[in-house]
Amino acid sequence: MAGCRIGGVRSQDVGASSRAAGCRQNEAVMASTKPFSLASREGHPEDSTVDVRGVPIGGPSPVVIAGPCAVEDEDALLATGRFVRAHGARLLRGGAFKPRTSPYSFQGLGEPGLRMLAAAGDATGLPVVSEVLTPRDVGLASRYVQMLQIGSRNMHNAALLREVGRTRMPVLLKRGMSATVEEWLLAAEYVLSAGNPHVVLCERGIRTFETATRFTLDLNAVPLVRELSHLPILVDPSHGTGRRSLVRPMSLAALAAGAHGLIVEVHPRPDRALSDGQQSIDLPTFAGLMSDLAAPPAPPEAVPQEPWLAAGALRSGWA
Ligand code: PEP
Ligand code: MN
Numbered sequence: 001m002a003g004c005r006i007g008g009v010r011s012q013d014v015g016a017s018s019r020a021a022g023c024r025q026n027e028a029v030m031a032s033t034k035p036f037s038l039a040s041r042e043g044h045p046e047d048s049t050v051d052v053r054g055v056p057i058g059g060p061s062p063v064v065i066a067g068p069c070a071v072e073d074e075d076a077l078l079a080t081g082r083f084v085r086a087h088g089a090r091l092l093r094g095g096a097f098k099p100r101t102s103p104y105s106f107q108g109l110g111e112p113g114l115r116m117l118a119a120a121g122d123a124t125g126l127p128v129v130s131e132v133l134t135p136r137d138v139g140l141a142s143r144y145v146q147m148l149q150i151g152s153r154n155m156h157n158a159a160l161l162r163e164v165g166r167t168r169m170p171v172l173l174k175r176g177m178s179a180t181v182e183e184w185l186l187a188a189e190y191v192l193s194a195g196n197p198h199v200v201l202c203e204r205g206i207r208t209f210e211t212a213t214r215f216t217l218d219l220n221a222v223p224l225v226r227e228l229s230h231l232p233i234l235v236d237p238s239h240g241t242g243r244r245s246l247v248r249p250m251s252l253a254a255l256a257a258g259a260h261g262l263i264v265e266v267h268p269r270p271d272r273a274l275s276d277g278q279q280s281i282d283l284p285t286f287a288g289l290m291s292d293l294a295a296p297p298a299p300p301e302a303v304p305q306e307p308w309l310a311a312g313a314l315r316s317g318w319a
Pocket of ligand 1: 204236239
């Protein structure tokens with residue numbers, strides 16, 4: 001085993017489960033020149049699809065996950081779930097364990113919140129996704145939800161990544177706000193190498209010098225990740241911008257860039273939300289967004305077109 005190489009990395013350097021598998025890792029692993037061998041497209045040229053209780057993420061139809069930042073109360077959650085489902089959302093989101101910047105902010109309802117989410121999921125038929133903050137949360141949350149979310153602040157938490165890797169639950173792995181694409185794919189590798197192949201990536205914005213928006217939504221990452229990896233990728237335009245007015249345009253841009261779907265914060269009264277109200281859209285705005293996604297509207301002003309850029313010219317090949 002000493003000489004066995006996995007994705008350009010000595011097998012004894014890649015963690016217990018990979019070590020145990022040693023040289024028996026599949027050919028895809030052995031073929032990769034990337035450090036994230038299992039996540040790499042090199043040995044796995046086809047797109048992966050992750051099935052979340054019958055909803056395929058990664059296929060040709062974009063999937064929209066919608067719901068409040070945090071689970072706050074059962075009736076509002078149920079009303080939100082019914083509304084977003086009626087307008088085409090395929091999963092319901094809601095945080096029960098909230099990783100807030102300040103310890104004095106609302107921290108989430110914990111297990112009662114998970115119970116409300118599960119009830120709203122049952123009532124609407126939508127699978128539900130919620131964030132886990134510690135390895136301790138994983139067993140508990142798995143009893144209530146169909147998809148486990150690893151948040152931006154925990155993308156580097158190896159113990160948590162290994163713990164969700166030991167389950168066979170779909171995992172929504174958000175990009176760390178200061179993580180490179182390679183670090184993010186290596187975080188996915190922790191989950192995959194622990195034996196869980198059901199990983200969906202989520203670009204949610206990174207820290208840059210720009211302070212006009214909460215984060216800078218890195219849409220470069222979408223086609224780049226699609227080149228590098230077979231894993232499905234979603235975009236979160238809510239956290240990625242921090243401003244509800246930017247959610248619609250960046251949703252359209254994300255799908256144009258090749259994202260397999262979106263996760264969007266929706267609240268019936270964003271001004272009263274206990275977390276992330278400034279970036280949450282209300283129900284009518286969500287309905288408008290979904291109809292725009294189905295048939296992207298024309299740009300507001302006609303862009304003057306040079307004759308050599310006309311579509312016909314491009315098709316005829318002389319442009
Ligand atoms: C969230 O989805 O509510 C959340 C906390 O997201 P992020 O980890 O991307 O900040
Ligand atoms: Mn949020």
